[in-house]
Amino acid sequence: MARKPKETPLVEVFAQNVRRLRMERGLSQEALAELAGVHRTYIGMLERCEKNVTIYNIERLAAALGVAPPVLLTSR
Amino acid sequence: MARKPKETPLVEVFAQNVRRLRMERGLSQEALAELAGVHRTYIGMLERCEKNVTIYNIERLAAALGVAPPVLLTSR
Structure with missing residues (x-):
């Protein structure tokens, strides 16, 4: 059975980078979703x-x- | 409808990098598949x-x- 995303270190790195960059730009999650x-x-x-x-x-x-x-x- | 992988430039970049690095290491596609x-x-x-x-x-x-x-x- 494939590992759950959470068990992949790179998923964590990616999540932290998206969150940090989103907040640095003062974007809500919804605003980033719309942009992307x-x-x-x-x-x-x-x-x-x-x-x-x-x-x-x-x-x-x-x-x-x-x-x-x-x-x-x-x-x- | 989501774009097909081929229409994503990053898919092409990734494919070229995997191929180049695999060949630099003298690995067949099967050998890399097994390693990964x-x-x-x-x-x-x-x-x-x-x-x-x-x-x-x-x-x-x-x-x-x-x-x-x-x-x-x-x-x-």
């Missing part, structure tokens, strides 16, 4: 590590946050 | 941009190739 073209509850789930995000959504979130995709996978 | 714990046909599909890879598999492939995950999303 994802459902408004998606960002909350992602930040709680409940999503095994795909490359397609990594790209959309990076564009919405104005960073290069690798930034979202870089641990701080 | 994915099905032996998965690497071929991924390198042909037929897969919308998840963070979970980005992490496993990065570990199998011995690079940090952001390297696989960095365009050269």
Whole structure:
């Protein structure tokens, strides 16, 4: 059985980066969801590590946050 | 309708990086699949941009190739 997203360190790194960058830009979860073209509850789930995000959504979130995709996978 | 993986530039960047790093290490697609714990046909599909890879598999492939995950999303 595939591991749950939570058990993947990279999911945690990604969640923390999205949250930090979103808050630095003063964006609500709903506002970021709209910018990225994802459902408004998606960002909350992602930040709680409940999503095994795909490359397609990594790209959309990076564009919405104005960073290069690798930034979202870089641990701080 | 969600875009097909092929229409996502980041899928192409990821595919090229996996292929380049795999060949630099003299690994067959099957050998990399075994190292990463994915099905032996998965690497071929991924390198042909037929897969919308998840963070979970980005992490496993990065570990199998011995690079940090952001390297696989960095365009050269």
